[in-house]
Amino acid sequence: MSYLTIDGSQGEGGGQVLRTALTLSILTQQNIELINIRAGRKKVGLLRQHLTCVLAAQEICGAITEGVELGSTRILFSPGQVKSGDYHYAIGTAGSTVLVCQTILPVLALAKENSTITFEGGTHNGMSPSLSFLEQSFLPVLKSMGVNCVVNTTKLGFYPAGGGKWQINIEPTQKLSPIHLSEAGSHFAQSSENCSLTVLVSLLPDAIGQREIATAKNILNWPDAVSQVQKVVTPGPGNSFQLSIKSKTHCSVFEMVGELGVSAERVAKRAAGRVNKFIHAQAAVEEHLADQLLLPIALAGSGSFTTTQLSLHTKTNIDVIKQVLGIEIQVEQINDVLWKVYLEK
The missing domain is CATH 3.30.110 (Translation Initiation Factor IF3)
Incomplete structure (x- = not known):
């Protein structure tokens, strides 16, 4: 063999x-x-x-x-x-359930029948895409490519306690449709209706979230943006600060997970810095979604998007796709802060 x-x-x-x-x-x-x-x-x-x-x-x-x-x-x-069906995966630690989902979702998205997968483990750990990112940013784009997924969350799980539990229902398609994302996110950020600030807190004071929101609103000049501090129940303490810019196709989500010894103001400044970088570049896709879109575009056979400077993570993903599929996703630098990623038929 x-x-x-x-x-x-x-x-x-x-x-x-x-x-x-x-x-x-x-x-x-x-x-x-x-x-x-x-x-x-x-x-x-x-x-x-x-x-x-x-x-x-x-x-x-x-x-x-x-x-x-x-x-x-x-x-x-x-x-x-491939066998569609009902599956259940428990990591046993605060490891990322979203990354486990990332591995099998493209496969089951192209299967013959619906599938339901239940995951247990971490949902927000700061070192990988969170469940919030999956729901708000990635799955809407996947839906526009032909795959409809519904997430049902039982409970969240922050690092290091983990303990999250959620389920995804996948309605597959025979073939993914190409997608082209080029409209600058900065265009949508000009309206407060498209911008929001959300804080998830568990076993921590609401004041932490309120300080994060106040700091980011001041830095980004988003005084009228919708904001909320949402209490969630998890096995251990946690804080997820999320800034979102809604476009016609998806939400660009900029998330920072709070850490012991890092002030609420510092968490907010880091998240706001990522937003400013994205807006300045006039990109359509932020860096984490850019990485997630490579595989669907490769499977669709064509597609494109603009983004900020590619991470080493993204470049590595392009190389692995090329090795296995024999296709090369192209990268073109448009200016000092903006790149185009595309695959032509």
Whole structure:
């Protein structure tokens, strides 16, 4: 049996190489050998959330695997046929449930029948896309490409306690439709109706959220933007500060998760700084959504968007897609702060 060898140490050397490779392995029915898994991280190999990604990918297609265990830096993955259905994955830590979802969602989005997946673990940890981002930013774009998903949340889970639980229902499509996003987010940011500030707090004073909102409103000059401090129930304390700019197709979400020893004002300044960078660039897509859109565009066969400077994470994702699919997503620098990412038929 022949395998396509994918080096997990390339680029940013993290879990994205693993997730993208697993997704594309199933969709192309290509056997893969992943080596040097997460070689660029302090703790190399499969951690709990990465192991859950592999096990989820394995289950939905009945894959034959080798080396799938905690700490493993090399695995073999031979995919079988995709099976729609009901699945349940519990990470057992505050690891990102959204990243597990990211691995299998594109596959089940192109399956023959509906699927329902329940996840347990972390939902907002600051080091990966949150459940809020998934719902508000990514899934609306995916819907415009033909896939309708509905999220039902039982409870959220902040780092380090985790304990979140949520479910996604996926109505698949036969083929993803191309999408082209070029209208500048700064255009929508000019109206307070399109801008909002939301704070999720659990087991912490409301005053933290109120200080974050006040600081960001002042920096961004958003005095009339809708704002709210929302109390949520989670196993451990947590604070998620979210700034959103709504466009015709999606919300650009800029989120900072509070950390022990970091003031509310500092959290707000970091989030507002990202918003200002986005507005100044006149981009359509912020950097985290840019990374998430690469795979759907590749699967659609064409598409484009403008964004701010590409992260190493995004560049690595482009390289893995090229290696497995043999297609090259193009990147064109328009000016000092704006880039165009596109795939032509």
